[in-house]
Amino acid sequence: MTTGGLTIMLISVSTVTLLFAWCIYKVLSIPGETEHMHGFEMETPDEKAQKKADEKGA
Amino acid sequence: MPAQTSKESWSSRIGVILAVSGSAVGIGNFLRFPGQVAEFGGGAFMIAYFTAFLLVGLPMCWVEWTLGRHGGRHGFNAIPGIFLSITKRPIGKYLGCISMMLPTFVFMYVVCIEGWCLAYAVNMITGKAHFTNKTEAESFFASITGIASNGAAFGLGIQSLAVYAIFAFIANFILLYRGLSKGIELFCKFAMPTLVIIALILLVRVLTLGTPNPSEPESSINNGLGFMWNPQKVFLEVPTLDDTGTTAWHTHQELVGKESIENAKKLVQAEPSHWQIRKVGVLDQLKKPRLWLTAAGQIFFSLTVGFGVIATYASYLSKRDDIVLSGLSAASANEFCEVALGGLITIPAAVAFLGVADISTDTSLFSLGFKVLPLVFSSMPGGMLFGFLFFILLSLACTSACLAALQPGIAFLEESLNIERKQAVSILGLITGIGACFVLYFSHNLTALDTFDFWVGTCLIFIMGIVYSILFGWVLGVDKGFNEAALGAAFPIPSIFKYIIRYICPLFLISIFALWASLDVLCLGTGGIDHHITDIIGNRQEGIQPNTIAILSIGLIVLLTSFLCLLAKRAAKYQPY
Numbered sequence: 001m002t003t004g005g006l007t008i009m010l011i012s013v014s015t016v017t018l019l020f021a022w023c024i025y026k027v028l029s030i031p032g033e034t035e036h037m038h039g040f041e042m043e044t045p046d047e048k049a050q051k052k053a054d055e056k057g058a
Numbered sequence: 059m060p061a062q063t064s065k066e067s068w069s070s071r072i073g074v075i076l077a078v079s080g081s082a083v084g085i086g087n088f089l090r091f092p093g094q095v096a097e098f099g100g101g102a103f104m105i106a107y108f109t110a111f112l113l114v115g116l117p118m119c120w121v122e123w124t125l126g127r128h129g130g131r132h133g134f135n136a137i138p139g140i141f142l143s144i145t146k147r148p149i150g151k152y153l154g155c156i157s158m159m160l161p162t163f164v165f166m167y168v169v170c171i172e173g174w175c176l177a178y179a180v181n182m183i184t185g186k187a188h189f190t191n192k193t194e195a196e197s198f199f200a201s202i203t204g205i206a207s208n209g210a211a212f213g214l215g216i217q218s219l220a221v222y223a224i225f226a227f228i229a230n231f232i233l234l235y236r237g238l239s240k241g242i243e244l245f246c247k248f249a250m251p252t253l254v255i256i257a258l259i260l261l262v263r264v265l266t267l268g269t270p271n272p273s274e275p276e277s278s279i280n281n282g283l284g285f286m287w288n289p290q291k292v293f294l295e296v297p298t299l300d301d302t303g304t305t306a307w308h309t310h311q312e313l314v315g316k317e318s319i320e321n322a323k324k325l326v327q328a329e330p331s332h333w334q335i336r337k338v339g340v341l342d343q344l345k346k347p348r349l350w351l352t353a354a355g356q357i358f359f360s361l362t363v364g365f366g367v368i369a370t371y372a373s374y375l376s377k378r379d380d381i382v383l384s385g386l387s388a389a390s391a392n393e394f395c396e397v398a399l400g401g402l403i404t405i406p407a408a409v410a411f412l413g414v415a416d417i418s419t420d421t422s423l424f425s426l427g428f429k430v431l432p433l434v435f436s437s438m439p440g441g442m443l444f445g446f447l448f449f450i451l452l453s454l455a456c457t458s459a460c461l462a463a464l465q466p467g468i469a470f471l472e473e474s475l476n477i478e479r480k481q482a483v484s485i486l487g488l489i490t491g492i493g494a495c496f497v498l499y500f501s502h503n504l505t506a507l508d509t510f511d512f513w514v515g516t517c518l519i520f521i522m523g524i525v526y527s528i529l530f531g532w533v534l535g536v537d538k539g540f541n542e543a544a545l546g547a548a549f550p551i552p553s554i555f556k557y558i559i560r561y562i563c564p565l566f567l568i569s570i571f572a573l574w575a576s577l578d579v580l581c582l583g584t585g586g587i588d589h590h591i592t593d594i595i596g597n598r599q600e601g602i603q604p605n606t607i608a609i610l611s612i613g614l615i616v617l618l619t620s621f622l623c624l625l626a627k628r629a630a631k632y633q634p635y
Contacts, residue, residue, distance in 0.1 A: 001284035008100045009287040013398045015108070020394040023387040030383075030548045 083253060085171065085455045086360045087396040089427040092286060092405045094352050101289025102343030106353035111393065113566050115357035117559045118523055119389050120551055121530040122363055123381040124543040126372025128534065135373040136470035137366045138626045144534045151632050155622040157366040157522045158470050161463035162486075163514040163615060164365065166493035167507045168463065169230060172456035173223030173498075174428060177202050179449035180216055187445070188436045192416060195433045199424075204501035208607070211501045223498055226453070230460045231487045234468070235480060253451040257399040260444065264407045270437070277413040281315045282406030285414050288314065291338040294322045297331070307334055314414045347573035354570055355516055360392055362462065364523040370466040382547040404431060411437045424504075427452070464490070470622070474629035489618070496614060500607045505593070509611035512590045517571075524567045531560035 001009075095103045129140025138154030145153075181187035181198075189195040202219050204211030211219040269278040292314070295307040313319045313335070326333045343349055358364045372381060408417045408430045417430055435445030464486060471482035500506035530539045536556045544550045587597060593608035626632055 001280050002288050002290070004290070005100055005284050005286075005288035008104055008289055009283065009401075012100070012104050012108075012287075012401070016390065016393040016397045020390040023383070023390045026383060026548065027387060 083392065083395045083455060084360065084362075084459050085168075085175075085427075085452050086356070086423070087392065088257065088400040088404060088452065088455075090423040091356055091360065091396045091400050092403070093423055093426045094356055095401060096286045096405050098343050098346075098349050098352070099289055099291045099338070099340070100287030101340040102349060103353060105340070105344065106350050107357065110350070110354040110357040110566075111389075113558060113562050114354060114523065114527075115361050115363065116386070116389055117555050117563050118358070118363040118526060119361055119368065119385040120382065120543060120555070121526050121539070121559060121563075122366075122368040123372045123385045124539050125526065125530060125534070126369030127375045127377075127379070127381055127545075128539075128542050129369070130373030130375060131377065134473065134631075135370060136473045137369060137466055138470060138622075138629075139473055139632065140369055140373060141529065142632055144529050148627075151626040151629075152623050153525055154366075155470075155626050156518070156619060157525070158466045159615070159619045159622055160514055160518050160522060161365045161367050161465075162467045162490060162618070163493065163510050165460050165463040165490055167497045167510050167515075168456055169227050169460050169490075169494050170219070170223050170497050170507060172226040172230075172453050172460060173219050174202060175449045175453035175456060176222040176226060177217070177219055178428065178432065179446050179453060180222075182432070182435065182442050182445040182449060184216065185442060186216070187432050188442065189433050190436070192412070192429065192433060195429045195436075198432070199428045202428075203504060204498075205503060208500050208502045211498050219501075220498060223494065226457070226460075227491065227494055230457060230464070231483060233457075233461060234464055234483050253455060254395060254399070256447050256451050257395070257403065260403050260448065261399055263438075263444070264403050264410075267407065267410050270410050274413065276315050276318055277410055278315075279406050279410045281414060282409030283402070285312070285314045285409050286401065286405045289340045291343070292319060292322075293336045293338070294325070295334045295336050297334075307336070309336075311415050314409075318414070347570065350570050351574045354567070355519065358519045358523060359515070360396055361389055362459075364519040364526060365463070366466045366522070367462045369526075370469050371462075373469070377545040380547050382543055382549065382551055407431075407434050407438075410434075470625075473631050474625040476630065493614065493618075496611075500610070502607065505605060505607040506611045509590065509593065509608045510615070513612065514615060520567055520571045524564055524571070527559060527563040527567065531564065536560050 095107075097103075098106075125140060125144065129135070129143045132143040134140050134143050136154070137158040138151035141150035141154035141157070142148075144150060178187060181202075187198060189198065200206055201217060202211075204219060211223075213220060215221070265279060267279050269275055271277060291312065293309045294311050294313055296310045297305045298308050300306055310333075313322050319335075322333070322335055326335055362368060368385075375381065404426055405417070408426065411434045412430065417426070431448070432445060435441035435448070438444060464483075467486045467490075468479060468482045471477065471485050472479060475482070475485075477485075497506045497510065530536070534542075536559060539559075540551060540553075540556060590608070592600075592602050593605040594612060596602050596604040
């Protein structure tokens with residue numbers, strides 16, 4: 001690997017790592033933020049209704 | 059009590075980060091990205107890649123999250139409805155149908171690739187995927203995928219793709235039938251982080267390989283990293299005579315490492331009429347439209363923007379939810395997995411075991427993942443176990459993508475036919491089952507899969523990306539859009555993105571698309587006609603006939619899109635417009 005290649009690799013890897021680390025820091029440091037953060041895991045309305053019905057049944 | 063509360067809070071926060079990260083990680087991070095970096099050289103590709111990330115990837119992420127929640131707050135969860143809530147005109151629902159068709163077709167071929175991954179995992183652990191040379195690996199790939207002829211993927215036994223693809227298809231729909239929280243959540247919170255942990259283990263393993271075969275010092279991790287990341291590409295070329303008797307130089311092999319370059323120089327000095335060395339710098343690469351198309355396509359594909367998947371999920375969020383940090387976290391997690399993990403594992407390992415010459419001619423996703431890597435695992439101590447884990451985890455990545463890709467279709471069927479989720483899942487299962495069988499059966503040269511991937515998974519993504527950016531920047535309005543995004547956000551989207559989303563995003567996308575179309579489709583300059591075009595229309599000058607399977611694939615795309623548009627036209631929920 002040439003010096004140019006090493007430089008590009010280090011800049012690329014450190015840029016994305018720092019960005020990801022900054023996001024984790026923001027999530028951990030902002031009070032109550034986790035309740036308002038989402039990936040693709042949220043429930044659809046009919047599932048929420050089903051869950052409520054199950055809880056009532058239990 | 060305080061300790062317990064703290065522990066619960068910590069666990070919840072990590073869970074959220076893992077869930078957000080998990081939703082962004084996919085097969086393209088580990089296989090597609092490294093091959094593309096190696097093809098164009100790290101310097102040029104990363105410039106185009108980060109430019110595309112800042113000018114279209116990240117803004118388009120926020121655009122999709124915002125448009126999705128905007129539609130959700132107006133009572134729509136399907137893309138046609140979300141578009142309608144913005145355009146207030148019928149064209150919105152028809153554009154939405156095209157957007158929604160995109161993930162549905164992506165599912166049809168990704169579920170087959172999931173079958174490939176499962177087939178490789180099982181054959182790895184049973185020792186049947188242990189290869190001693192590239193021919194064996196290629197032959198195994200051809201046998202699993204049924205490349206030789208249509209229908210060859212069908213059969214029984216542990217080397218039959220149909221068994222794995224059907225299993226993958228059923229597993230996906232069982233998870234969807236059970237519900238999102240028990241399906242996608244499981245993969246996001248547990249399986250995907252496991253993939254990242256395994257990727258880290260593989261990364262350490264690969265970076266400590268050094269020079270596996272001391273008799274071949276050129277085959278080393280250092281040269282593997284150089285092959286990917288060096289800004290300047292060096293090629294050894296040979297002359298060939300074309301039909302008109304003119305001499306043209308063609309690449310004989312790519313050169314990486316001091317020794318191979320020195321050896322090549324000696325060849326050129328000895329026979330200057332037979333050999334030449336050509337260096338391609340960063341600026342030369344940046345002038346290639348295909349580089350920009352590839353980099354932007356990779357950003358779109360890996361961030362899943364332009365697919366309509368993010369918009370559908372965001373439509374279920376309330377105004378208290380933070381879509382700005384959620385979008386940024388998902389995008390950054392994806393970039394981390396792609397550049398810091400995917401970018402350092404596959405290509406360096408392949409070069410260390412096989413050398414540059416063996417892999418530089420073909421660094422496509424399929425070749426790298428299913429021909430080169432199995433050979434690498436075969437050469438590595440304990441490689442069968444590593445290979446098994448790698449392919450199991452790739453199949454989990456595919457499953458996550460498949461589950462996400464089906465949600466827009468389910469939401470649309472629920473909305474347009476006014477039916478329950480489970481009924482919608484059943485109808486979509488029938489439609490996608492036909493499509494997946496089509497891809498599985500027409501496996502000759504993977505034409506059906508390749509046609510879907512090119513027209514839907516590459517071209518249409520760009521077109522829909524342009525539509526999304528125009529809808530946000532010009533129809534909804536950037537100010538209104540930014541106000542919507544700011545609801546519940548810990549911090550607002552930086553205001554510079556107002557200009558980027560309104561002007562640069564659509565211009566950037568239109569420019570790249572126009573460049574590609576003019577050079578590859580209209581054959582201006584020296585680009586040549588892309589084979590996907592000649593597959594459809596043929597080429598009289600070169601005597602190429604249209605490909606029937608490609609035409610059938612396009613026919614299926616048009617047929618399903620028309621059907622969806624018809625449903626949207628008749629849907630009661632969309633009638634006020």
